[in-house]
Structures are given as structure tokens and as C-alpha cells.
Amino acid sequence: MIDRTSTIAERVTPWALGTTVLLLSMASVTGSAGVRSALPLPVLVAVAACCGVAAALGRRWWWPLVVVGAVAHLWLVMWPAAVVASYYAGTRLRRRDLWLYVVGAVVLFALAGLVSSWNEGYRALVAGTAVNVLLMGGAMLGLPLVAGLWVRARRQVLDAMRAQSEQLLREQVLRADQARDQERARIAREMHDVVAHRVSLMVLHAGALEVNAPDARTAEAAALIGGVGREALTNLREVLGVLRSPDPGRGPQPTLADLDRLLDQSRALGIVVNRHDEGRSRPLPPTAERTAYRVVQEALTNVHKHAGDAETDVYVRYRPAELEVLVRNRSCAAADGDLPGSGWGLVGLRERVELAGGRLEAGPRDEGGFQVLAGIPAA
The missing domain is CATH 3.30.565.10 (Histidine kinase-like ATPase, C-terminal domain)
Known part of the structure; x- marks a missing residue:
């Protein structure tokens, strides 16, 4: 259930982000959250839609998002796509590529400020002054970039902790396996030294009694005892082999087909x-x-x-x-x-x-x- 929920979230999140970028882009060019543009509404919707699609696919294809965000900001002072591009830059670019991106973004913002200063009216006032260019650069480049770097560092820490936890778990399992093998070997030694020795003595004494029996009935009983003892030694040898084996495999085990032989042994004892x-x-x-x-x-x-x-x-x-x-x-x-x-x-x-x-x-x-x-x- 958790895996299914996470899979659905991975599929939905990019398109939710794209939709958000689309709406914010429209708010930017209509003056609600940026500089109002005089271009026809269908053109503005098309540009905003391109920014939304690029943001939705930005995790997989990042460079198209960078290009779309740069063009939209330079042309229309449309900022949402550029913010998402800076965030993804922080999460995925290494040091050299990151510095190249920062330099390119600084040049872009400076050029956008220069273009805005050439325009008259509200755009020149908002995006054409040096102070506003610096503020917009910090908000649109610096903050999302720092957020992306923090997210990447956090992911690296979590991955390292997860790897360390898995390593500790493997070591714990290995130590438990070693302790179990040592205990199995110790039990096998004890059984061999105590049980096998005494059963062997029983078989030897039964054999001696069978040879020197005063009558046939005593010899038959001694032979039965010896046979049962030898079977016990065989079973004990199998058990000891299982205990000593690090990957114990079972030998042939008795089933209902062997039940009559078990009953005959009891009958032979009277x-x-x-x-x-x-x-x-x-x-x-x-x-x-x-x-x-x-x-x-x-x-x-x-x-x-x-x-x-x-x-x-x-x-x-x-x-x-x-x-x-x-x-x-x-x-x-x-x-x-x-x-x-x-x-x-x-x-x-x-x-x-x-x-x-x-x-x-x-x-x-x-x-x-x-x-x-x-x-x-x-x-």
C-alpha cells in the first residue's frame, strides 16, 4: 500500500508542479504577481503553458526548463520557470556545472535588467533598476538554489544513514549466524562426547552379550538391543551432521512407510x-x-x-x-x-x-x- 501511494505521488507531483507554474506564470504576465504584458492573451497562455510543461518534465529533462525559463524571464519578466530551474540546479548540478549555471544566471538577470530599463513605464520601474535586479536575482536565483542544495545535502545524509543502517544490519545478521554456528558446533561436540560415546558402549556390550549369551532368547534380545543402538548411532550421526553444517540439509526422514518397522521394534521388546x-x-x-x-x-x-x-x-x-x-x-x-x-x-x-x-x-x-x-x- 505504501509503495503504491509513493508511486502515485511520484506520477502526480510533477504535473501538479507544472500546473502551479502555469498559473503563476499567468499571474505574472497579467500583473497579479509581476509585470503586466501587452501581448495578446493567446500568446501569453502559450508561453505560460510551455513553462508549465517544462517544469513538469524538469526532473527528467532539465535543460529545456532552463532555456524556457531564461527566454520567458528575458522577454516577459516571467519568473516561475526560472525559480524551478534554479531549484533543480541545486539538487542535481555538481560544483563546476553549478558555478557555470550561477554565472550564466547572473548574466541573464543583468541582461534582463538592461532590457527592462529600455522599456518605459511600470516594467522599467520594477525590473530595470539595479536594486530591483539584485532583489529579483536573490529571490529567483539565490533562494531556490540554496533550497535545492539543502535538499540534496539532506538526501545524501539520509542515503548515507540508510547505507550505514543496512551495513549494520548485515553485520548483525552475520554475527548472529556466527554465534549460531558456534553454538551448533558446541552442541554437536557435547552430543558426540556424551551421547554417542554411551550409545557406542551399549552397542558393544550388546554385541558381547549376543556372542556369549547362555541361551537363544538372550542372544535374540541382545541382537535387538544392538540393532536399535546402531540405528540410534546412525540417526545421531545425521543429527550431528545437521548441527555441524552451516547450511543444514536434511537427510531422509522417517515417514508413515517406516511406521511398521517402528512398531516391530516395540513388539520385539515384548x-x-x-x-x-x-x-x-x-x-x-x-x-x-x-x-x-x-x-x-x-x-x-x-x-x-x-x-x-x-x-x-x-x-x-x-x-x-x-x-x-x-x-x-x-x-x-x-x-x-x-x-x-x-x-x-x-x-x-x-x-x-x-x-x-x-x-x-x-x-x-x-x-x-x-x-x-x-x-x-x-x-
Whole structure:
């Protein structure tokens, strides 16, 4: 809206200036604001119109305005076009050209005063005396020229301030990027030194247990633990790569196609997990599928931590405008050796779902157990 208003103003202002110059020029030659001319009215209107058009186009074509203003003032003591020409001279001419313009204008005013002194009557009195020539030169040349120089200096100051502000903003963004990259690198080092080291030890111990297992069931459980640990190391390596990269690109992310593999891992740990698909399945946005996968993953993790071997149902419901995911277990029985957690799993999950434009509800069920319900936009 602001850009449109400024564009309209840029188009209207020159012609408003031209109209003003036209009216003032007519006032000048009819005696209302200058020396009355005895020429026919159509001639005076034509000259005033030329001055108005030259003023309207003066920002783009300045020299025609100078010529028209000089002729009008020398011939008819018509001053508006000369005033506008002096203003534009102050806004656009450099030092050498500006001095040439001032010298030329002084010669013009002196010649106009000489021509006026040769005439009899009111024109000789108003524009033919030395004092009046000096006053008219100061008013028609000096004041608009100084105004133009001030406007140009102000524009230069504003442009310099704008450039400095943009430079400061770029530097601030660069410092913020550097600080973010440093923090990401620090987090990556901490995760590598602490989490990756401990998961690697878990995988090594699982491998040793698998080799030296006293029975097949123990070896199978150790192999499962080792496989989950190696997958965790792979995922952790991807996360560390994202953190270390200055322009992080995401690798392949799990989607609903990987959901059965996630459920099989929980089943292998002794939990009965039932999957229920409702509605007609269809291709969904990748963000919706990734978010749904993470909801099920976090919910099953909480089941492992806090509900022991409680039977769990996973519902994937394809609604017209959203994908609804419901994970609920049928018992609140605490697991033996309840695993510690960060306490931020559901908080982070809620943030992930809300960033995708969805909703998340989590809490105990009236009939016992716990459920996590997420609605994710999938239109």
C-alpha cells in the first residue's frame, strides 16, 4: 500500500508542479504577481503553458526548463520557470556545472535588467533598476538554489544513514549466524562426547552379550538391543551432521512407510502393539508424515518407560482435512525399573505438532491407561 501511494505521488507531483507554474506564470504576465504584458492573451497562455510543461518534465529533462525559463524571464519578466530551474540546479548540478549555471544566471538577470530599463513605464520601474535586479536575482536565483542544495545535502545524509543502517544490519545478521554456528558446533561436540560415546558402549556390550549369551532368547534380545543402538548411532550421526553444517540439509526422514518397522521394534521388546488404519490412505505432505511418525515414536517411548508391557493400540485415521494419530495403552501399570526421562518429550512433541499447524492432546484415560492424540493438517 505504501509503495503504491509513493508511486502515485511520484506520477502526480510533477504535473501538479507544472500546473502551479502555469498559473503563476499567468499571474505574472497579467500583473497579479509581476509585470503586466501587452501581448495578446493567446500568446501569453502559450508561453505560460510551455513553462508549465517544462517544469513538469524538469526532473527528467532539465535543460529545456532552463532555456524556457531564461527566454520567458528575458522577454516577459516571467519568473516561475526560472525559480524551478534554479531549484533543480541545486539538487542535481555538481560544483563546476553549478558555478557555470550561477554565472550564466547572473548574466541573464543583468541582461534582463538592461532590457527592462529600455522599456518605459511600470516594467522599467520594477525590473530595470539595479536594486530591483539584485532583489529579483536573490529571490529567483539565490533562494531556490540554496533550497535545492539543502535538499540534496539532506538526501545524501539520509542515503548515507540508510547505507550505514543496512551495513549494520548485515553485520548483525552475520554475527548472529556466527554465534549460531558456534553454538551448533558446541552442541554437536557435547552430543558426540556424551551421547554417542554411551550409545557406542551399549552397542558393544550388546554385541558381547549376543556372542556369549547362555541361551537363544538372550542372544535374540541382545541382537535387538544392538540393532536399535546402531540405528540410534546412525540417526545421531545425521543429527550431528545437521548441527555441524552451516547450511543444514536434511537427510531422509522417517515417514508413515517406516511406521511398521517402528512398531516391530516395540513388539520385539515384548509389547503387544496393534495398528489400526481408518479411512482411505492417500499421499500426504512430507511434514505431516514425519510429524505423525514422531508422535507414534514418542508415545511408544513413554509406554516403554512408564507402562511396562501394557498392550498398546496405534490408530492412524485419514480425515478429509487432517491426519489423526492416536496412541493409547490399556494399563497404567508402572514398568519394572521405570526408565528416567528428560521430562521434555511431550513438550517438544507438542511444539513440533503446533509448528505443523496441528494440535496435541495427552493425558490419562478414564478407563485406565494413557493416550496421546494428535491432529495434523494434511489437506
